[in-house]
Amino acid sequence: AYVAEQPYPEGTGMHALIVRNVSKAMALLSAAFYRFPQDDLFLVGFTGTKGKTTSAYFLKGMLDQLNGGRTALLSSVNNILGPAPEDTFKSSLTTPESLDFQRMLSLIRDNGLGIATTEISSQAYQVSRVYGEHFDFGVFLNIGPDHISEREHPTMEDYLACKIALLENSETAIICRDTAYFDTVYAAAKAKAKCVLVVGIEQEGCDYVA
Numbered sequence: 001a002y003v004a005e006q007p008y009p010e011g012t013g014m015h016a017l018i019v020r021n022v023s024k025a026m027a028l029l030s031a032a033f034y035r036f037p038q039d040d041l042f043l044v045g046f047t048g049t050k051g052k053t054t055s056a057y058f059l060k061g062m063l064d065q066l067n068g069g070r071t072a073l074l075s076s077v078n079n080i081l082g083p084a085p086e087d088t089f090k091s092s093l094t095t096p097e098s099l100d101f102q103r104m105l106s107l108i109r110d111n112g113l114g115i116a117t118t119e120i121s122s123q124a125y126q127v128s129r130v131y132g133e134h135f136d137f138g139v140f141l142n143i144g145p146d147h148i149s150e151r152e153h154p155t156m157e158d159y160l161a162c163k164i165a166l167l168e169n170s171e172t173a174i175i176c177r178d179t180a181y182f183d184t185v186y187a188a189a190k191a192k193a194k195c196v197l198v199v200g201i202e203q204e205g206c207d208y209v210a
Helices: 022-033 052-067 098-110 122-126 156-168 182-192
Strands: 002-004 016-018 042-047 071-074 078-080 088-090 115-119 135-140 170-176 195-200
Touching: 002 022, 022 098, 042 052, 042 156, 052 071, 052 115, 071 098, 122 156, 135 156, 156 170, 156 182, 170 182, 182 195
Parallel strands: 002 016, 042 115, 042 135, 071 115, 135 170, 170 195
Antiparallel strands: 071 078, 078 088
């Protein structure tokens, strides 16, 4: 069988699943193939132009102190999927392609790690790598014009929408108060997330102040 956006003569005699968007279909089918591993995990996603890796590592370090080092990590530096040496390896993408993402989540689940801290890039939503994924916590750190180009996001509006998508697919949305476009980010989060928390450094209007 094959999945595609149009039938192919080479597939004559095969079962064909014709879809509108093959990238979105791959994300959903990958989750189903690996038996929806996110259902057995507490999933935290970080997005931001700067600070995703640092924040993901900081959170993993704090959680490891509470659970004996049994926190998984998917980052642009390393992926840590379990306690064995072979479970830690260098990353090739900030957020893996959907089939790899779901495979890694399934390994985290099978290795008995209940929490995963992840970096979620804007391109992960632009090309549907995490389409259909639900996060327990989605954290919006900041946004700047670094990734506006012909090869990445054509406009700031597109870039911002892809960043906000993490909050729209999270149970709890956490927003840094000093981010650019705060009002837009906050309004989008309030429309979709069940809980929205604002954090900042000595700023008014924050739920938590550092």
